[in-house]
Amino acid sequence: MDLPERIGDYTVERELGAGGMGTVYLARSRGGRTVAVKVARPELAADPHFRARFRAEVEAARRVGGFHTAQVVDADPDAAAPWLATAYIAGPTLSGLLAAEGPMDEARLRLLGAALAEALQAIHSCGLIHRDLKPGNIIMADDGPRVLDFGIARALESTRLTSTGAAFGTPGFLAPEQAQGLEVGAAADVFALGAVLVAAAGGDAFGEGTPVMLMYRAVHEPPDLSAVPEGLRPVVAACLAKDPAQRPTPKGLLDLFAPDTAVQTPTPDAAGYTPTMPAPPAVSAAPTQTARRAAAASAAPTVGPTATPAAAPAGKRRGRLAAAVAGALVVLGGAGYGIYVSxxxxxxxxxxxxxxxxxxxxxxxxxxxxxxxxxxxxxxxxxxxxxxxxxxxxxxxxxxxxxxxxxxxxxxxxxxxxxxxxxxxxxxxxxxxxxxxxxxxxxxxxxxxxxxxxxxxxxxxxxxxxxxxxxxxxxxxxxxxxxxxxxxxxxxxxxxxxxxxxx
Incomplete structure (x- = not known):
């Protein structure tokens, strides 16, 4: 495929990848700076709703600073193909690093958690919600993790591709309110942060399977924290609370993840989403059969007293959900999955x-x-x-x-x-x-x-x-x-x- 010679004032050198918004190119400014330029797909460029939302999100994204984001340096929402340029950050993605080096120990997980909390704090302070935080959107640069693609998901949500009750993001990292197509706030990013830390520890918060399987478990089943070091389980469990009000804020997480801070269970003082109950207790192992039964009972129809409401063991239940994917259209892309429920x-x-x-x-x-x-x-x-x-x-x-x-x-x-x-x-x-x-x-x-x-x-x-x-x-x-x-x-x-x- 032929590369465009220029995008705005930037000379294109090569393609970096393609995703839900469009294609990403490595380009160079006239002064020699390297940038990553993301260009919208033609169908998005033709959508006035996308352009309007994209323009507003870009203006907010320009204000995001901090050490842990790839800063927006230029954009043209009015171009024939709208584009966004961010500073190019060299390094592997978190997902690539984990594939190459394996799970992180507790000390590295704390540093990662603190860095991501700082990044979310910077993003949220500008009125943005990331909506698709995941290992593939985190670059492990020499000077620490950098969060990519903030300010894009909401613009994509405004397009004709989405519909009422749709969820945009990546199953396995989607908060329950996202999976159900409900209003999404900053707490959804904290949920994703918790799922990222489980992945960095070598686990899967909601197992493996089809997108609908993962969405269902995020809504109805407890996360599997068995891979997370014991000292971090209370914090990660709080991030993954089903109720957004129970999750800590990024500011509260900084106190909990900082290496020189004693591990403690998050409290209302550390959380800014006004918790209404104490944070969940530490999870010492994978969800037990009893816990899975309780989760299934909340999703299953209530039956008569002679029946015993219960869920099957994990393998039995998870294998059954494959047919559910027939009820949804799954659109794949670098900015995540779009789950468009029929x-x-x-x-x-x-x-x-x-x-x-x-x-x-x-x-x-x-x-x-x-x-x-x-x-x-x-x-x-x-x-x-x-x-x-x-x-x-x-x-x-x-x-x-x-x-x-x-x-x-x-x-x-x-x-x-x-x-x-x-x-x-x-x-x-x-x-x-x-x-x-x-x-x-x-x-x-x-x-x-x-x-x-x-x-x-x-x-x-x-x-x-x-x-x-x-x-x-x-x-x-x-x-x-x-x-x-x-x-x-x-x-x-x-x-x-x-x-x-x-x-």
Whole structure:
């Protein structure tokens, strides 16, 4: 690809890379200074919203000084292709350094944390929020870390590419409020700083996997701090608090990261986001199975008292979330990921719990668990109504003495995730005996596959679609998963009803 000869007053020498905003070139001023010039992509250049936001952000970015940023030295928001020039900082990125040299020890992590806190303090003091702090945006220069790409993400957020409820940034470093498309403040950068320190220690705060997997864990699951030295875990845990109000400010972090400062748990005096509760305690290891169950229970639909709300172990849960990525469009770029969540589906089906199921094979047990429970909107679902009903077998159904129906109707972005949370809630107790591992079974006459497993003396089958997510427990356990799946299809036909047919 041909390089442009000049950008503004700068002579282009070579391409440095390309990303979400456009292409970055190494260039030289007429006085011989080297700069990094980032040029907007054509579709951004054609967007007046981007130009207006870019102009405002550049003006603010020019005021950012300090030792730990790559200072903006020039820009032209009105050029045919808007561009931004920053001082060129030689050195590897933090991600490159970690790949070459491995994790940092506690002393180096403290220096890195203090440097990044100073950089964020300088950025925030000019009214900017970075929004995409990550190892790839940090240059490890000879005189210390330098933060790149501040003042760009917000301009990109204003383009036609984004939509209501969208999140811009890099999953794994996105704060929960960013992942949910909510209003983002300076505390989001502190969250990212915490995730950067976990990465620099050799860990992954929210594991590995698809972007949607990482976003889900950031919102619902505790971070994995097992790689972080014990002396730094309380500080990093505070940075990664789910509630923005619980995170320290960069100024408070400087006191906590400075090498000559004793390690202490952040307090309201050290934090400037007005904490409403003490900072979280030190995390001594990877999230325990109990902690993961608690996280999953907060995301999973509430079920009846005979079920045990719980999450599966880490590997089991994390492998299940891959299908969720189908609900989002992921745009890759050097400035991060753009996660553009598709609109919620229409509500065309709902659940009912009739008096009998499967042509009279099961009748409702008036002494069993029976309720409906409206739920507030949350990440990935809207207009949700929980249902629970217990049925007993009649002479028509000798195979199953009891059928427990737990499920929800509403509108779901990631129904498979909701489905698997229900399966976990009905099967994971910590002492379970899985006699038939989970399989997805196709049944003639059904437009979805049924995910079924046998745990102890009960077989559970579940499905997830745009409007309904249901798990059905059969007691005693079925002779085969295929038999339980066939019975589930009959029950699904009875309880999943088109809304238009309701009186």
């Amino acid at each position: 609109s919620f589906p229409k509500a065309t089906y709902e659940l009912t719990t009739p008096d009998t199921l499967a042509a009279g094979a099961y009748r409702r047990d008036p002494e069993g668990t029976n309720f409906t429970d409206p739920q507030p909107d949350r990440w990935g679902q809207r207009d949700e109504l929980h249902h629970s009903a217990t049925y007993v077998g009649t002479g028509e159904a000798p195979e199953f003495q009891k059928v427990e129906v737990y499920g929800s109707s509403g509108r779901y972005l990631f129904p498979e995730l909701e489905r698997d949370a229900l399966i976990d809630a009905m099967t994971v107790s910590g002492n379970e005996n899985v006699s038939e591992p989970a399989r997805t079974i196709s049944v003639t006459g059904s437009d979805v596959g049924f995910r079924c497993t046998t745990v102890d003396q009960r077989t559970v089958c579940a499905w997830g679609d745009d409007n309904t997510t249901v798990a059905i427990g059969f007691t005693p356990a079925a002779d085969s998963l295929e038999l339980a799946a066939a019975e589930t299809r009959k029950i699904r036909d009875d309880i999943r009803t088109p809304i238009a047919q309701q009186p």
